[in-house]
Each structure stands twice: as C-alpha cells, then as structure tokens.
Amino acid sequence: MIDVTVLGTAALMPIPERALSSALLRCSGRSILFDCGEGTQTAARRAGVSLMKTDVIAITHYHGDHIFGIPGLLQTMSVMGRTDRLYITGPGNIARELAPILRLAGPLAYEISLFTLPDSGMRLSELIPGWREGARLTPFKTDHRVASRGYSFTLSRAGKFLPERALELHVPQNQWKLLQGGEAVTVGDRTVEPAEVLGPPRKGLKVSFTGDTAYCAGLVEGARDADLLISDATYGDDAQAQAAADYGHMTFSLAARAAREANVRELWLTHFSQMMEDPEVYLPAARGIFPNTLCAHDGMGVTLRFEE
Numbered sequence: 001m002i003d004v005t006v007l008g009t010a011a012l013m014p015i016p017e018r019a020l021s022s023a024l025l026r027c028s029g030r031s032i033l034f035d036c037g038e039g040t041q042t043a044a045r046r047a048g049v050s051l052m053k054t055d056v057i058a059i060t061h062y063h064g065d066h067i068f069g070i071p072g073l074l075q076t077m078s079v080m081g082r083t084d085r086l087y088i089t090g091p092g093n094i095a096r097e098l099a100p101i102l103r104l105a106g107p108l109a110y111e112i113s114l115f116t117l118p119d120s121g122m123r124l125s126e127l128i129p130g131w132r133e134g135a136r137l138t139p140f141k142t143d144h145r146v147a148s149r150g151y152s153f154t155l156s157r158a159g160k161f162l163p164e165r166a167l168e169l170h171v172p173q174n175q176w177k178l179l180q181g182g183e184a185v186t187v188g189d190r191t192v193e194p195a196e197v198l199g200p201p202r203k204g205l206k207v208s209f210t211g212d213t214a215y216c217a218g219l220v221e222g223a224r225d226a227d228l229l230i231s232d233a234t235y236g237d238d239a240q241a242q243a244a245a246d247y248g249h250m251t252f253s254l255a256a257r258a259a260r261e262a263n264v265r266e267l268w269l270t271h272f273s274q275m276m277e278d279p280e281v282y283l284p285a286a287r288g289i290f291p292n293t294l295c296a297h298d299g300m301g302v303t304l305r306f307e308e
C-alpha cells in the first residue's frame, strides 16, 4: 500500500491556495518527500500529514521553487527532536548545490547524508533498514534548463505462497513466514530459497513524479506503466506550447500525451503557473488526449493498493 499526498501545486511563486512544489509518499510507516518548495510545512499541516519521519528528500532540480522549503523543514525536524539520519538526493553535484541551503539550516540534532542515486535506482532497504524489501527509488531523465531528474517509486510484489511446495520441501510451518517475507531458510543441510515456494511475481505498484520538465523520451520511459504520474503542467493553453518547451515545461496537452505514451493508469497535473486562476478550465483538452487526468490541488491524496 502506498499513500501519496500532493502538498504544493504552484510554480515559481506561492499563492494563497497553492504552496510550491512538493509531494509526500508514505509506505509502511516510512516516507519520501519529493521536492520541498516554500510553504511545504504549512501545506503538510493543512493536509494532516507529518513530515517529521521523512527518511529521504528526493530533489528534482535546484530551482528555488523546489528547494526553498528545505532549511525551514530541517530546523523544524531538529526542534521536534529528530535523531534519525536524513537522506537527501538530487541530480549533479548535490554537495555543492545544497551547501548554501544546509548552511542556512544551521546546526542540527541529527545527521544528514547527501547521496547520488545510481541511474539503475536503489532498494531503499539498502539505505535505510525498515523499508520494505520490494521498495525501490529510481531516477529518470527529464529535460529542464538545468540538471534535472524525475523519480519513480516502485513496490514490487512477490508471487503467491504455495504451501504444497513448502510441504514437499519439508519446510516446518513456523518458517513459512520467513519465506513469504523473502528470506531463505535452512532445512536439514539444504537451503530453500523463496522462489522455490512462490508463484510468479504479481503486479506491484509504481508512482512517478516529474519535477519540471519539457515533454521528452526520458519522461515517457521513466513513467512507463505507472499507476500514478504526477507531472509538470505549468501552462494550460495549447497556444503556450512553444513557451513551455523554451522554458523546459509542459502544457496540459503535452503532459497528457506523455501519460498516454507511457501507458500510465492515472495522471495528476501540477506546478501550475500563477497566471492560471482555474486550472480546471484547461482540463478537457488534456482529457481529450488522456481521459484519466486530474488537476492536483494542495492536500490531494490517494491510497494505492495491490490488485487482488
């Protein structure tokens, strides 16, 4: 099960009803914050979610509207007594890019680890004990004016447990749970691997988050078959397609095209220009291309569950 909450849906500058870019993903008591624009903390309060246990902040790029909420959040975590290490990842030279932000936050009561996520992604349990075995964070290429990346969070799902196989292999029943949890067990002088007692892997869950990007192949590949894509949609009107491309953004229609080509299940548009008073006005154009499109708003959330 994955809970996703969009915290901020504004681009460039905050307006009363929209904080700047940020979304929180929670899974089995652990969490990842994607971007942390100004207003993220108050947006989380309004949405009724806590950021205090965030394990990882995944930054899409170092433009202010995606990172100016970080120093304040780091301070609040310290004041609230956090002692767990916080991991922060982003594109390019993260240590150099975040140095001024970390200096602003001042001394903190916990450690921060900056890390570069490999292109092939990483099992979160490798980084932080307690994350589910099948949870993985993978970056994908986006096309903005500076070094940038989007992220996909995937939760794989093992095959169905086959008790008849466990019985054939003489695995005692009190060890079945270990195999179901992905651990090998020893029976006599033989090791039984989980794959020996599980059916074929079942469909998992995938959530993709773009940050700022023009329409590009990296986005389509990165978001391939996602259950939910949260995407840059800075401009509503198709007439602004050239401006969108010039500034490394998308119109609603371009985001819908990317969603259709990536074969995602649902698309949420975000990062709305402050010029757009009511994003819903432009929604029909996007739905003409990809019907399962919604305009995100601050605090909008969903729970994604495994299919039975």
Ligand SMILES: [Zn+2]
Binding pocket: 011, 012, 021, 063, 065, 066, 212, 271
């Ligand atoms: Zn932005």
Ligand SMILES: [Zn+2]
Binding pocket: 061, 063, 144, 212
């Ligand atoms: Zn940007």
